[in-house]
Amino acid sequence: MPADPEIRIVYVEDDERLARLTTQYLNAHRVEVTLVTRGDLALAEVQRVHPDVVLLDLMLPGADGIEVCRQLRSRSDVPIIMVTARTEEADRVLGLEGGADDYVSKPFQSRELLARIRAQARRGRGESGPRAERIEVGAIVIDATSMEVTVRGVLTTLTTIEFSLLHALAQRAGRVLAREQLLQLLHGTADEAFDRSIDVVVSRVRAKIEEDPRTPRLLKTIRGVGYMLTPGEK
Numbered sequence: 001m002p003a004d005p006e007i008r009i010v011y012v013e014d015d016e017r018l019a020r021l022t023t024q025y026l027n028a029h030r031v032e033v034t035l036v037t038r039g040d041l042a043l044a045e046v047q048r049v050h051p052d053v054v055l056l057d058l059m060l061p062g063a064d065g066i067e068v069c070r071q072l073r074s075r076s077d078v079p080i081i082m083v084t085a086r087t088e089e090a091d092r093v094l095g096l097e098g099g100a101d102d103y104v105s106k107p108f109q110s111r112e113l114l115a116r117i118r119a120q121a122r123r124g125r126g127e128s129g130p131r132a133e134r135i136e137v138g139a140i141v142i143d144a145t146s147m148e149v150t151v152r153g154v155l156t157t158l159t160t161i162e163f164s165l166l167h168a169l170a171q172r173a174g175r176v177l178a179r180e181q182l183l184q185l186l187h188g189t190a191d192e193a194f195d196r197s198i199d200v201v202v203s204r205v206r207a208k209i210e211e212d213p214r215t216p217r218l219l220k221t222i223r224g225v226g227y228m229l230t231p232g233e234k
Contacts (some may be wrong), residue, residue: 007121011055012042012068013083018106025110031117039063043071051078052121055113055175056100058084066098079120079160102159103197105198111216119151124158135171136233138218143167150175151209157161161186162205165198169219175178178226202227 007030013019014037014081022034036045040062046054052070058065058202085106092103101123107170123149135142139152146162149156159167168179168185177185179198186198202221217232 007053007055007231008032008034008051009053009055009117010036010042010046010049010051010122012036012060012065013055013057014038014060015057018124019083022110022113026114026117026122027144028098029114031114035180037061039068042068043075045161046076046078052124053117054078054080055117056080056082058095060081066094069095069098073159075157077124077157078125081120093196093200097204099159100202101159108173122162123164135167135170135173137229140166140218140229142170144194149209156208157207158205161201162208165201166205166219167228169227173229173231174200178223178227182226198227 003057009026009031011019011026011033011038013022013035016037019035019037026033034045034049034051036042039060042054042060042063049069053224056065056068056072060068063071065082065084069172072078072080072179079102080100082092082098082100082103083106083128084091084095084103101120103215104113104116133143133145135144143149144167145151147158149158149163163227164186168182182198186201203213206216206219209218212218218230220228220230
């Protein structure tokens, strides 16, 4: 264990060698790792540890990563990074639809993984950079200090990536943001992500802020361009 850990994570991985090497690297960079080797044991351990980030493999015994992600998301807004050995876009989409905040494919570079863990931990703590403390866009009120969002006066729980997307759009309300711009804002570079990841997160946000997500009045699609947040109707 590292002395004075900067970040605490729960790492759900059944590959013993990969888990050992990854844990050693993360420990050396002040990340305290609690290892879980079965999917069906992950939820209880996350509830016990209260980590900053969950690092979750897709292929697991007991319960697969998608099921674990859904279980976690139904009970917690902890940042979740999905790890997959597969490169198909469909698997990454499944992870995001299940509530994951980010994803990394095996084999991954340890430095890249550490950077992603740190970024998610910062977001989860509300430390991802300077923000206007309070933004109002129609019926939506965003408090960046507490990372709370109210819609039509009702407190709405968002994950870290959902909050970051909504906040980015709210800061630029009335302006169209291309997918590439949103990828850059959420992932640091458009090269690290894929277009459909934005669509999935937008769909998740709409489900939480729109009265009827099928006919959105607040978070609008500008066909062929991107997305825009508008005041809609209060």
